[in-house]
Amino acid sequence: MTAFMPVTDKVIEDLCAIVGPHNVSVDEEKRLAYSRDEVGVQFWDRQYCADVVVFPESTEHVSRIMAYANDKVIPVTPRGAGTGLSGGAVPAFGGIIMSFEKMNRILELDLENLTVTVEPGVVTSEIQSVAMKHSLQYAGDPCSGDASFIGGNVAENAGGNKVIKYGTTGANVLGLEVVLPSGEITWFGGKRRKDVTGLDLVHLMVGSEGTLGVVTKIILKLVPLQERIVDLLVPFEKVEDAISFVPKVITEAKIVPVALEFMDRRALKIVSRYLGSSLPFDDAGAHLIIQLEGNDPEVLADEYEKVGDMCLESGALEVFVADNRNFREKLWKARKGIAEAVMAFYTKYAKEDISVPIKEVPALIKAVDEVCRKWDLEAANYGHAGDGNVHINLLAGEDRVDWHEAIEGARIDLYEVTKKLGGTLSGEHGIGLKRKKYIGMFLDEAQIRLIKGIKQVFDPKGILNPGKLVE
Template identity: 45%
Template structure:
């Protein structure tokens, strides 16, 4: 049996609310106030079809309080959805079955800056940008860098294994998570990993938790590894005649140049023009068929200069039309402003968009772009492409043709998305590189992973969450566990 809105979950009664109040304190519970609950019914996806209101919102202040809430939720079989800052783009923090929504903003302390071990211990509700603000002056920094860092929380980053603009050199969030304190769905408090750079003591539950989208446990403490802080950084804007030439350059910078840039962002011709026009920006662009923004950083300006000289030479030798060096904050900001405003600039064409987060092996990006163009032409819509070329992660927005009715758009979108995902899967790609599956992309999981893979995920879920109460309906449809095969690899 599949769990649905009228499924086996109990509703939150006044008695349950009283119990919640006694756990976290009266003022940390929001109930019976639709206006106050509304902000917790969606994340950053604007479409109302992905929204879902909680019955009660609770702001716990400790792992012990969360454990007590989970025990109560287990006893009553009430769904619980963890939420960070709500900046997600896949509906992960949306309580689609109602129930209890767990805020993390009271748990927002940086508990320890351990410079001897080069680690920091934080609570999940810390806004990501604050970590580096607090590390100022230590010579160290936390290298996780989602582009939403001012508006997302570190717990959400771990749950989504957030990537971002610096993943080429520094990798994604998971590379830096060494330890987690986790409250399990049944209300036990467990520690996974710790202040350890090496640890093969049993299964690696830290890595299992990373990217689990709030479905396996609630993080209450996070140990993050720190890195030496680069003291200089320079951005380059490189214009190319076409996407093939731009993308082919990426491995050459690393193999022939011996350089790992901090960021390699790709922008297609249409998106670069659209964003420049939207911003009234006069960067030279009219001839460019594709654009790369590259960043190099290092211990001093001399090293950066050597690296950007080498990159510039390789770009010139490999067909770049023009290269601009931004070695001051004002010029850098002009370049990155264009990248940051692409989405907003397409909203001028139509606010109705599907925001996608495809990932393919980096060398297949040109094939993905070509296929996207073919699909866009066939349907008469915009499918702009931009994103993290260095790691194969291309963001796109399917933008409604302004002449189409909303009904036509809604009817046709699933078919277009299906074609786009088939294309991506055919290139060896995956459904999401960093934004996660949530419930938004769940219907398309079977295009990318096998039945055996899904069964194994369900078995893991069942082991942690026998009553399927923690963030149900995310990544895959939650099944009543009794009906899942006990041997996930047994014949279908």
């Protein structure tokens, strides 16, 4: 383990000289706030807190900070908006938190190459807003897009509800400006759509959780914005009926939806209580949201009628067509609000991010029920059924004394089932500090050795987001 240098008064003075005193803070309240993400503090073994927070305004600032930290062997943890769910931006060894809220410019909208170049501190939905003014869209927009920074999306390779058609964040990243731990500035990729010159370092960086380099500019691809969108809200009496229907949309209807989302009864009840409103058939076992898009209204109508008929044939209680903004916003507000609702009403929970092959989702949901019965827990399940990524919330009663032990046992049982199903530990939230100790359940020694070797090449002194992914 690297022996890091402490952050002294002289270090603070030097950082102020690099970025200006107004971009450096040692205020305890601010340091604590910037040392957290959406993982509740009750889940950590101790309080993690940076020694100083810096707010770079340019790539040059980042370069000089990294060069200085590398020379002094001070740990640096990059941070976006703090919406992460894995502890990826939690400073495991103190040191410097580098917050990107001041690097928040949309630098270029290239309508000829269908790209947008942005800084990491841009809120993801702002990219979408700019693109839509030109009848374009950034299709990598995750469910957290109204709050998350694009830099955090890149660090975690965020997914979201559109993955089934457009892919994850990584599928929409063409190029990155990266500051290496040494302070060197380099570009990986560019506006090119094809490039096999050397290794694909763009997509090595995407999802590396800020452990290899600091992303300071991002080139994203844009796609045409379809003129019409229709959402189907489909309640089913049983969870297994809803989940079993999911692959039929593609395999039998021959239609690739934009989104195919799932919410079970408990998840919907929790978010309905949180929002103070409910969706139709809120006592149903599960709801699907199926989003379709197109430019031809007749073709789109044919598609959603076909899918709707198939839903009813497969046991759906009803099919609601959300073809107006108010209804669409209501149902997506419910879907996107579940994570926040769980945190509002529970303090003893585990938010899991399991990803399995699509056809194994029914088996996964069945296993969750069995695990919860074993450990006397409840579960609220929702997520991206169309791509096999299910967010499983293991819930313990507020008066449960042994909640931590029960949830820990349930997590391990769940991970073992996930592996047997050909699944993995995290689909989009990342490993971070939260899941690091379980990674050996899913990666063999050869893979872990390669990850450590890559880290050593990029960051030989181990200063960049240490304590994440693997030791």
